[in-house]
Amino acid sequence: MTSSFFSLVVVTFIVGGIGLTTQEPCEPGYVTDLEVNDNFTVSWKTPDDENCQIDHYFVYMSFLNGSIQHTYSVITEYIHFTHLRSCEAYSIRVHQVSSDNIIGLGLGILLVAPPPEEANLGLNFVNVTQVGANVRLDWSLDDEWRTCANRYRVVVVNEDSNDAMDIYTQATSLILNHLVPCGHYTLTVVALFTVFQEGPITAVRHTAIDRITTAPAVAGITVEQTSVTIEWVLEEYSSNRCPINSIVIDGSPSFNLTYPVEDQVNRTPLPLTISNLNTNSMYYLRVRADNSAGPSSPTLLAVQTRTAS
Numbered sequence: 001m002t003s004s005f006f007s008l009v010v011v012t013f014i015v016g017g018i019g020l021t022t023q024e025p026c027e028p029g030y031v032t033d034l035e036v037n038d039n040f041t042v043s044w045k046t047p048d049d050e051n052c053q054i055d056h057y058f059v060y061m062s063f064l065n066g067s068i069q070h071t072y073s074v075i076t077e078y079i080h081f082t083h084l085r086s087c088e089a090y091s092i093r094v095h096q097v098s099s100d101n102i103i104g105l106g107l108g109i110l111l112v113a114p115p116p117e118e119a120n121l122g123l124n125f126v127n128v129t130q131v132g133a134n135v136r137l138d139w140s141l142d143d144e145w146r147t148c149a150n151r152y153r154v155v156v157v158n159e160d161s162n163d164a165m166d167i168y169t170q171a172t173s174l175i176l177n178h179l180v181p182c183g184h185y186t187l188t189v190v191a192l193f194t195v196f197q198e199g200p201i202t203a204v205r206h207t208a209i210d211r212i213t214t215a216p217a218v219a220g221i222t223v224e225q226t227s228v229t230i231e232w233v234l235e236e237y238s239s240n241r242c243p244i245n246s247i248v249i250d251g252s253p254s255f256n257l258t259y260p261v262e263d264q265v266n267r268t269p270l271p272l273t274i275s276n277l278n279t280n281s282m283y284y285l286r287v288r289a290d291n292s293a294g295p296s297s298p299t300l301l302a303v304q305t306r307t308a309s
């Protein structure tokens, strides 16, 4: 390319003048508005404030490893590429050339040849595997188009609350670690190629694995002579949807009671009364909430009944 560089000194005689003016050759600046259009066309403009008279443009097309593949000389402000290898990335550099034949500095842009229309851009599979308490998503694309996919979009839709979360990744797997136990999800994955081209969406349904609920908390205690009423606060439904089926109040060796629970979406504090107790007696309670994953850890509590009046 150095062979194209040469300086041309233009000597101008001012008509009617006495002096002799030597004009410097004009070195062009950068092009502007350099962009890649969806049809393999790279376009640019000569800026309005360009000082030089632009005669034509040099366009260098190279692979990302730097080896130059083609050099073009064009008078248009665009170049239309054909026969690009699908999924190959090219660096396109555009230089202005002044009427003095001075080549300006080049401006570069990346062109990734998209996959052809008929390419199968669908994912081969989307797998969901349980890894401990987490979920791992794996997917794959045909080898042929894999280098073309610049990233993937995963959408995690919580079907119960209608919340959706978008995750973009260049990897072909993802760990999801914040799923609500027993929650219902739709997981979708799509490969993204260019701004305009994306593959079809693959969706899988998933119900999150169950998990024991938190230990019940005490909201209030009412003590009588032979009974105690305790109000229990259970884990919020939105953070664990696994159905709670009973509350076990273990006052061994005196008693061990199981209260069946009809689970509710709002899970308001639940009052439970223990009757037939002795007056003025201390009871040590271990209280657990039982759901589909088993009993929670216990809440420990000591209560004393009133003395007889």
Ligand SMILES: *[C@@H]1O[C@H](CO)[C@@H](O)[C@H](O)[C@H]1NC(C)=O
Pocket (backbone or CB within 6 Å): 037, 038, 039, 041, 080
């Ligand atoms: C390519 O797209 C550009 C802008 O989107 C348009 O101006 C141009 O005519 C198109 N060229 C071809 C060859 O389709």
Ligand SMILES: *[C@@H]1O[C@H](CO)[C@@H](O)[C@H](O)[C@H]1NC(C)=O
Pocket (backbone or CB within 6 Å): 063, 064, 065, 066, 067
């Ligand atoms: C540069 O990359 C192209 C295409 O990927 C390849 O054909 C060429 O051999 C590479 N050149 C060098 C010097 O590595």
Ligand SMILES: *[C@@H]1O[C@H](CO)[C@@H](O)[C@H](O)[C@H]1NC(C)=O
Pocket (backbone or CB within 6 Å): 125, 126, 127, 138
């Ligand atoms: C995903 O599922 C497909 C089809 O069931 C199976 O062939 C593949 O081995 C699975 N891949 C992984 C990583 O589990």
Ligand SMILES: *[C@@H]1O[C@H](CO)[C@@H](O)[C@H](O)[C@H]1NC(C)=O
Pocket (backbone or CB within 6 Å): 248, 250, 252, 256, 257, 258
């Ligand atoms: C109390 O009852 C529960 C539920 O039936 C049981 O799991 C637990 O072992 C019992 N406690 C004792 C001390 O037997």
